[in-house]
Amino acid sequence: MKDAIELTDLEGATLVQIARSSPTTAYAVARTFADSPSEFWSGSAGAVYPLIKRMQTRGLVLGTDGADGKRARSDLSLTATGDAAMRVWLLDAKRAAGIGFDPLRTRAVHLDLVTAAERDAFLDAVREHIATAARAPVWPDSPRMQAIHATVMSARKAWFKALDALLRSSQ
Amino acid sequence: MKDAIELTDLEGATLVQIARSSPTTAYAVARTFADSPSEFWSGSAGAVYPLIKRMQTRGLVLGTDGADGKRARSDLSLTATGDAAMRVWLLDAKRAAGIGFDPLRTRAVHLDLVTAAERDAFLDAVREHIATAARAPVWPDSPRMQAIHATVMSARKAWFKALDALLRSSQ
DNA sequence: ATAATCATGTAATCAGTTACATGATTTT
DNA sequence: AAAATCATGTAACTGATTACATGATTAT
Numbered sequence: 001m002k003d004a005i006e007l008t009d010l011e012g013a014t015l016v017q018i019a020r021s022s023p024t025t026a027y028a029v030a031r032t033f034a035d036s037p038s039e040f041w042s043g044s045a046g047a048v049y050p051l052i053k054r055m056q057t058r059g060l061v062l063g064t065d066g067a068d069g070k071r072a073r074s075d076l077s078l079t080a081t082g083d084a085a086m087r088v089w090l091l092d093a094k095r096a097a098g099i100g101f102d103p104l105r106t107r108a109v110h111l112d113l114v115t116a117a118e119r120d121a122f123l124d125a126v127r128e129h130i131a132t133a134a135r136a137p138v139w140p141d142s143p144r145m146q147a148i149h150a151t152v153m154s155a156r157k158a159w160f161k162a163l164d165a166l167l168r169s170s171q
Numbered sequence: 172m173k174d175a176i177e178l179t180d181l182e183g184a185t186l187v188q189i190a191r192s193s194p195t196t197a198y199a200v201a202r203t204f205a206d207s208p209s210e211f212w213s214g215s216a217g218a219v220y221p222l223i224k225r226m227q228t229r230g231l232v233l234g235t236d237g238a239d240g241k242r243a244r245s246d247l248s249l250t251a252t253g254d255a256a257m258r259v260w261l262l263d264a265k266r267a268a269g270i271g272f273d274p275l276r277t278r279a280v281h282l283d284l285v286t287a288a289e290r291d292a293f294l295d296a297v298r299e300h301i302a303t304a305a306r307a308p309v310w311p312d313s314p315r316m317q318a319i320h321a322t323v324m325s326a327r328k329a330w331f332k333a334l335d336a337l338l339r340s341s342q
Numbered sequence: 343a344t345a346a347t348c349a350t351g352t353a354a355t356c357a358g359t360t361a362c363a364t365g366a367t368t369t370t
Numbered sequence: 371a372a373a374a375t376c377a378t379g380t381a382a383c384t385g386a387t388t389a390c391a392t393g394a395t396t397a398t
Contacts (some may be wrong), residue, residue, distance in 0.1 A: 008357085009272075009274060009277060010357090010358085013277060016281045016284065019284060020281070020284070025378090026378080027376060027378075028377095031376095037270065038269075038270055038272065039269050039270075040271065040272040041358090042358080044358080044359065044360075045378080045380090046358070046359065046360075046361085046379090046380080047357075047358055047359075049378075049379055049380090050357085050358090050379090050380095051357085051358095053379095054357095069366075069367080070365085070366060070367090071365080071366045071367065071376075071377065072366090072377065072378060073376085073377065073378085074377090074378085087284075087285065087289075090278055090281055090282070091278075091292075091293045093293055093296030093297045093300055094300055095274050096274050096278050096297050096300075097274075097275065097297050097300030098209075098210050099208065099209055099210075099273075099304075099323065099327065100209070100211065100271060100272045100273045100275075101180075101211040101272045102270075102273075102323075103180060103266050103268075103269050103271050104267045104268065104271075105209075105319075105323055106180060106183075107262075107263075107267050108319055109315075109316050109320075110187045110261055112315065113187065113190060113191070113258075113261065114258065114261065114262065118262060121262075122262045122264055122267070125265075125268075126264045126268050128264075129268030133268065133270075144280075144283065144341065145280050147337055148276075148279055148334065148337065148338075149280075151330065151333045151337055152270065152273075152276055154333070155326060155330030155333060156270065158326060158329060159322065159326030159330075162322045162326060163319065163322050166318055166319065166322055167319075170315065179385085181385090181386085196348085196349065196350090197351095198348060198349050198350075199348090199349095212386090213387065213388090215386075215387065215388075215389095216349095216350080216351065217351090217386070217387065217388075217389085218386050218387075220350075220352090221351090221352095221385085221386095222385085222386095225385095240394075240395080241393085241394060241395090242348075242349065242393080242394045242395065243349065243350060243393090244348090244349065244350085245349090245350085
């Protein structure tokens with residue numbers, strides 16, 4: 001009985017990026033994270049290059065020399081093991097159902113520590129930032145991803161509305 | 172012109188916990204994180220004790236000897252600087268408005284990589300997990316926090332419904 | 343008496359951040 | 371000609387994880 005290959009979320013997301021656009025480069029994978037609307041992963045070289053090297057060592061990623069001139073390039077693709085591990089990560093419903101990290105939720109539960117005026121000013125500012133973010137044209141990507149992103153932003157606005165009503169009504 | 176004191180989210184949340192229940196102990200703060208419904212912070216001793224020590228060094232937290240018998244205890248409270256820093260962190264609307272990390276969103280955008288049957292089975296399992304989590308009595312805490320948590324879970328269910336409809340309709 | 347909980351911390355390890363460094367190619 | 375982008379990586383640092391370690395107090 002072999003152990004399942006456990007991947008962190010960044011590892012899983014990296015394998016998915018490689019699967020999506022192989023042959024691709026570590027640079028391109030890093031750019032995808034840096035350009036994503038989530039500020040959660042920086043997509044820095046210091047994170048992505050070592051991570052891909054580790055996954056090559058584990059036999060999940062294959063790098064072949066793809067230089068066409070003088071410039072070095074390693075063309076990445078998934079091995080069969082890597083593809084399987086990626087699918088296990090992607091379809092992990094239990095992890096997917098977890099509530100993750102939300103910087104607003106983390107703060108909202110503690111707004112009773114400030115004055116009503118401070119709280120209301122905070123909520124106004126958050127609403128404004130959320131509205132701006134929803135308007136901003138992120139991701140020059142597929143209509144499919146745009147549609148999913150739209151559900152995220154719309155749900156976020158709806159949640160904010162409910163939260164706002166609840167918090168303002170607190171004495 | 173003095174620099175604003177920048178806090179990580181774990182640092183901010185720790186200061187808030189101390190403010191909420193001072194005098195309190197590092198152990199109690201760690202327990203709060205461990206018991207919270209978010210799996211994001213483990214609340215391990217290895218994270219919390221060094222963090223509080225750092226904040227004592229920075230003059231944000233004060234620890235006074237609170238031993239009443241043989242057992243060591245450090246009673247924690249915020250300094251004036253710590254209280255101010257906590258408020259700046261708590262009322263940081265820009266950071267609060269960020270979308271954070273959501274393990275479902277991270278996966279949802281890539282479900283076109285699997286078969287329709289795999290995708291549908293995944294969505295069924297996620298729905299079940301979300302429903303279970305919403306039913307579970309977490310947080311033996313105030314009605315106020317319960318109410319906020321309820322808005323989180325309800326919004327999550329609504330978002331899932333929209334996402335589910337969108338993804339299943341994809342060919 | 344034993345087990346659980348309170349309370350403190352450290353050690354080894356892993357993973358991510360910013361910043362730096364190099365050089366090729368492409369765009370303006 | 372200069373600036374931007376492609377592409378590779380490393381170094382120093384910070385912070386979080388698991389696991390370990392100790393001992394006091396409280397509950398069963």
